[in-house]
Amino acid sequence: MRDLISKIEEKFGVIFDEEKLRIELEMRNLTVDQLLLDESLFEEFVEDILIKETYFFRERGHFEILRDKIFNKVVSKRNFIKIWSAGCATGEEPYSIVIFLFNKCKNNCRVIASDISREALEKAKEGIYSKSSLRALSEREIKLYFEKIDNGRYRLRDQFRKVEFFRHHLLNPLPTRIGKVDVIFVRNALMYFSERAKKKAIDNLKAALHNDGYLILGVSEYLIGIENDLYPIDFDGVTVFSKTPIGKPVETREENLLQVYKNLTPETMDEIMDLPNDVNGLIIKGMKFLKSGAIRNAINYFEKALELDDKIYFVHYQLAQLYEEIGDQTGFYRECLKINEMLKNRVPLSSIDVQFNLTHTVLRNFVKEAFEGMKWVLS
Ligand SMILES: C[S@@+](CC[C@H](N)C(=O)[O-])C[C@H]1O[C@@H](n2cnc3c(N)ncnc32)[C@H](O)[C@@H]1O
Numbered sequence: 001m002r003d004l005i006s007k008i009e010e011k012f013g014v015i016f017d018e019e020k021l022r023i024e025l026e027m028r029n030l031t032v033d034q035l036l037l038d039e040s041l042f043e044e045f046v047e048d049i050l051i052k053e054t055y056f057f058r059e060r061g062h063f064e065i066l067r068d069k070i071f072n073k074v075v076s077k078r079n080f081i082k083i084w085s086a087g088c089a090t091g092e093e094p095y096s097i098v099i100f101l102f103n104k105c106k107n108n109c110r111v112i113a114s115d116i117s118r119e120a121l122e123k124a125k126e127g128i129y130s131k132s133s134l135r136a137l138s139e140r141e142i143k144l145y146f147e148k149i150d151n152g153r154y155r156l157r158d159q160f161r162k163v164e165f166f167r168h169h170l171l172n173p174l175p176t177r178i179g180k181v182d183v184i185f186v187r188n189a190l191m192y193f194s195e196r197a198k199k200k201a202i203d204n205l206k207a208a209l210h211n212d213g214y215l216i217l218g219v220s221e222y223l224i225g226i227e228n229d230l231y232p233i234d235f236d237g238v239t240v241f242s243k244t245p246i247g248k249p250v251e252t253r254e255e256n257l258l259q260v261y262k263n264l265t266p267e268t269m270d271e272i273m274d275l276p277n278d279v280n281g282l283i284i285k286g287m288k289f290l291k292s293g294a295i296r297n298a299i300n301y302f303e304k305a306l307e308l309d310d311k312i313y314f315v316h317y318q319l320a321q322l323y324e325e326i327g328d329q330t331g332f333y334r335e336c337l338k339i340n341e342m343l344k345n346r347v348p349l350s351s352i353d354v355q356f357n358l359t360h361t362v363l364r365n366f367v368k369e370a371f372e373g374m375k376w377v378l379s
Contacts, residue, residue: 001021003032003036004021004032004036005018007036007042008046011046012046012169013193013196013198013200014046014192014194015192015194015276020049024049028045030045047116048119050117051192051274052089053089054092054188055135056092056095056133056145057096057141058096059187059218060136061219061238062185063097063100065236065238065240066216067101067104069236070214070235071104074182074183075108077212079108080109081101081108082109082110082180082182082183083112083181083184084111084112084178084181084185085097085111086186086205087114087115087170087186088115088120088185089124090123090129091124091127091165092133093185094111094124094165095127095160095161095163097111098111098160098163102159102160111163112163112166112178112181113163115167116169116170118167121165124163128154128155129156130152130154131152131154142154173204173207174205178208180208181208181209181210182209182213182214183213183216184214184215184216185216186201187216187217187218188218190202190217191218191276192274192276194276195278202230206243209243211244212242212244212246213242214233214240214241214242215240215241216240216241217241230243231245272284272288273285273288279308279309279312282304282305283302283305286300286301286302286315289301290318290322295322295325295326298322306319313339313342316335317335317339319335320332320339
């Protein structure tokens with residue numbers, strides 16, 4: 001099984017859990033050896049089990065920012081905009097782009113979309129969807145963009161089908177014949193990648209992007225280990241990335257975390273549990289539980305994240321608050337001490353929000369200690 005997991009990571013970039021693989025193999029009556037020996041069977045199997053969950057207008061804020069902010073910036077410079085939906089699955093994302101830009105595009109837009117899965121691309125080209133793909137649309141929007149056909153299936157109207165689909169592997173560079181692109185949507189695909197594969201994929205995406213272009217990740221992918229390479233830019237609370245520092249920066253890990261926390265929706269929450277258990281995945285899972293009020297679970301994930309990297313203020317701060325909430329004074333003091341220690345070491349803090357939060361926690365800690373001391377003296 002380990003050999004199969006490594007081979008999938010090496011060839012596709014994606015990390016699979018042993019248990020998930022075992023179930024997928026059993027369901028198809030396949031063995032590890034068969035897959036290791038037969039290359040085409042291996043590819044077919046992996047393409048089949050990749051997570052292809054998607055729907056129209058998913059994380060709507062990105063499409064709004066594209067239409068309301070990015071489009072004009074790009075077109076005023078280049079008279080044209082080229083947008084690539086990388087890891088487009090069954091096409092809902094690139095078609096959403098076309099729909100959002102429909103009233104703005106006059107022969108000055110090109111939307112290209114790629115995926116590794118041949119089956120997903122076939123479905124994308126068909127443009128026929130079930131109601132679940134339209135779950136984020138209002139009834140009015142459904143009527144505007146789709147024709148209802150039999151069995152609860154909906155056909156995307158012809159005028160919104162201007163997407164060029166092609167098969168592409170995210171670990172390979174974009175073919176040079178396509179030229180540079182202005183905006184890349186690569187949402188909810190890299191979160192399943194190993195660190196090595198993420199880096200490689202991001203390098204390829206950066207090479208395909210104009211210097212002043214924009215890279216858009218899924219809202220729960222704010223921290224995929226690329227902070228040092230790309231500049232996060234804030235558009236009204238929505239974070240996108242660029243190769244050059246254009247626009248209003250969002251520069252700290254803490255700010256990004258707060259941003260994601262604000263942007264978590266019931267839909268994104270369900271998908272979060274599939275994230276790998278690296279530092280970022282653990283923090284996001286902790287935040288998911290924090291948001292839904294499951295405090296013990298949140299604590300559990302935050303603690304695990306700190307075991308991997310204990311220099312994350314935001315998580316110490318959250319833990320201090322949570323320990324206090326459940327009456328665990330030892331935990332609360334431990335986190336406060338840790339924050340104190342980090343402050344003493346003058347690890348730079350660039351966000352006023354974070355400074356405020358930390359100061360608040362540390363001061364409260366001092367007041368509590370003083371109060372406990374007074375109680376002791378008086379008794
Ligand atoms: C969860 S879907 C995301 C769809 C869409 N971007 C969204 O956010 O709704 C992830 C897609 O990434 C694709 N994918 C996974 N590994 C890939 C790789 N190495 N190269 C290209 N596509 C890949 C999968 O086939 C899948 O369709």
